Amino acid sequence: MKPNSLAVFNSNDIYPISADSTMPFEQHRDIFYLSGVDQEESVLVLFPDCPKEKHREILFLKETNEHIAIWEGEKLTKEKAFETSGIKTVYWLHDMEKVMFEIMTQCDTVYINTNEHYRASVETETREDRFTKWLKAKYPAHTVAKSNPILQRLRSVKDPIEIDLIQQACNVTEKGFKRVLNFVKPGVWEYNIEAEFMHEFLNNRSKGFAYTPIVASGNNANVLHYIENNQQCKAGDLILMDVGAEYANYSSDMTRTIPVSGRFSERQKAVYNAVNRVKNEATKMLVPGTDWAAYHVEVGKLMTSELLGLGLLDKADVQNENPDWPAYKKYFMHGTSHHMGLDTHDYGILTEPMQANMVFTVEPGIYIPDDSFGIRLEDDVVIQENGEPYNLMRNIPIEADEIEELMNS
Known part of the structure; x- marks a missing residue:
């Protein structure tokens, strides 16, 4: 001052x-x-x-x-x-x-x-x-x-006490997600899933959702801010769930995408694993000194490579792309990371370099309306002084095989 x-x-x-x-x-x-x-x-x-x-x-x-x-x-x-x-x-x-x-x-x-x-x-x-x-x-x-x-x-730079509270919020979210994995089957409604999360959150001293929850089955997942949560989940579909518990006014922000029937199809799993690879590689870039805008350019390159591998883009699409709206944006049109804390989209000046103890989401996605599914995966991570960021959602299942195993156990 x-x-x-x-x-x-x-x-x-x-x-x-x-x-x-x-x-x-x-x-x-x-x-x-x-x-x-x-x-x-x-x-x-x-x-x-x-x-x-x-x-x-x-x-x-x-x-x-x-x-x-x-x-x-x-x-x-x-x-x-x-x-x-x-x-x-x-x-x-x-x-x-x-x-x-x-x-x-x-x-x-x-x-x-x-x-x-x-x-x-x-x-x-x-x-x-x-x-x-x-x-x-x-x-x-x-x-x-x-x-x-x-x-x-x-x-934007979190105190250890704040990081502990965000971790608590993530732990409550984890309990909700594990409850839902045991609950989902063909015929349940999106609002039934929302209710399962809410039950677990309130039972663990959370006031509820940190933001309006998205429970999007089938083609609903291709609407980025779908919040109606009023459709029935059908066999063979995927459900994209973007939900997070609050705890002591601090937010968590998680996205997982799971198969209604407990098994991914071959195509669904291929896309899922591509999104997960982009998330893992993007996470490694969240280190002190990283520029937010430059980071998103690099994530775009990762996503372009995966979309080429999936056959969703070809080399001509990439060669002829508009630099202001690259080819990958057809299937991945939102940002990858935002600050998180007391607000789900928390404070932070995006033109200034990242610093240790900032908390960011990492949330790539691939949305394919022609196939009636969209996949997004999201974790919350703390930037460390040295080395890769610390994942506050490290205990929330994310690997496709683990999701299937838990849903079928």
């Missing part, structure tokens, strides 16, 4: 559905990351150069009372907030304007928290947006800076 500046971070709203219905509360990951506070109507202020030492870190919380405790459950008291966050100065929210006036007279720059994630597409006005509007109107002479680039760099 610049000298003599402060930064403000807001909780998310509880979002309405209609009438008195609301969506389950999900904390804004930035205030959670910085404070551990997982409660609505909370505000964190950081002011490292504040002349009054007690105002260098401040938490503002919604005042709790016995009535709230009875109807909604206990909220953070000032003492509990200190235990959670380590922040000694805790005020109730109704004192915020008065305290903010004092500290705003002592600072020159205010860091506001905007969403600059490369996938962000937000139409809702957030609590953070409303606060920023109020702040800029009330204090127009202050310089405004943005905290997001700082947070992108901080959050």
Whole structure:
């Protein structure tokens, strides 16, 4: 942060559905990351150069009372907030304007928290947006800076505690997947499979799916963001399952593709093994210093080679390809890796080199609508200071022969 500046971070709203219905509360990951506070109507202020030492870190919380405790459950008291966050100065929210006036007279720059994630597409006005509007109107002479680039760099490199929590999320996902391997057979419905995952996740102290699950049988797998999960699984088809458990607000992100009947056809297995080879070779490239864009070019070369081997492309397709949309993109049209952590598509500046302790997915796929199947395989890995990345999903079955053996045991 610049000298003599402060930064403000807001909780998310509880979002309405209609009438008195609301969506389950999900904390804004930035205030959670910085404070551990997982409660609505909370505000964190950081002011490292504040002349009054007690105002260098401040938490503002919604005042709790016995009535709230009875109807909604206990909220953070000032003492509990200190235990959670380590922040000694805790005020109730109704004192915020008065305290903010004092500290705003002592600072020159205010860091506001905007969403600059490369996938962000937000139409809702957030609590953070409303606060920023109020702040800029009330204090127009202050310089405004943005905290997001700082947070992108901080959050993309994981602390050992964070890696442990992501590992826990992956372990819960593993239990769900092993349960499903024993459950799937011709005639089950995609939503039955989703329910099996959910049962296992909730039973293992997860709140549920880290993102909307994809359970795509047959040709549904060729729709990349298929989430209806309402079709029957037929003998001879494959099921692409892109699911992951959350744990303590941290995500896991797994994809496996399994045969409904417990055995791959020869063609399905050939394509499956090609995808798995690309995943294994791509994983080796995730080392400190790797450039994200250059990495994807190299993965494209691996995939091109496999598609030639499968007869899906010929040499003429490759020689005549459009460099902006290479030939392999006909069968593999999405990226291979994204940051993962508190958000499934986590923070990270993609134009900066990869660093140790970043967590990435590796998820190549081949999609063949003419054959009514698509195959994607995905693991979550931690970049190491030296050597190949550490696979957090190393215990989740992935080899075609192992999948068949487990489904038929």
